[in-house]
Amino acid sequence: SQQGEEDPQALSIQEGENATMNCSYKTSINNLQWYRQNSGRGLVHLILIRSNEREKHSGRLRVTLDTSKKSSSLLITASRAADTASYFCATDNTPPGYSTLTFGKGTMLLVSP
């Protein structure tokens, strides 16, 4: 079952611009994570935000979480061509000890020089 849904499906911007991706989910969560995937490669963890947190920063990344709206956003500031990748949100909504993540379909980000 697909828990998270990213929006938009694809995003094309110029270097230096900010990129915002959104994720909506359906059930209550323990935490929400964002991952990045370069074409044909494995996923890399970017950032985790817990259900009792509202905002988190890591370098040029800013993540927000609104549990009342069941949504999260990932902001990448001052984008670079190297940020070109697919970005996935993943929700952890399983009981402790049986933890699995449910991934959305992703947002493809293209950053042009």
Add this chain to the structure above:
Amino acid sequence: DGGITQSPKYLFRKEGQNVTLSCEQNLNHDAMYWYRQDPGQGLRLIYYSQIVNDFQKGDIAEGYSVSREKKESFPLTVTSAQKNPTAFYLCASSIAGSGANVLTFGAGSRLTVL
């Protein structure tokens, strides 16, 4: 360097054949996972294992089998019963019971059925 090694990177199979994808990790992680990714799709969970000699079915386990005889290894067999096996397969691992299930992924194995 610690990480997850998946092999082979590319695999071709004729219909009716079973194939086994290898996944090895040296991170000392307790939990291991197999996900399937289709073009333009998210990841779907096939199987996962929290401890040695134990594993659970994910959302799309039909046509797949796994074993977990060693902590470091979690091979996935794609059987002939899997009707549409062409996909990108990703293995991942995590520290069980950490309170935040952050996954470390391998580079993936791309299976094509001819």
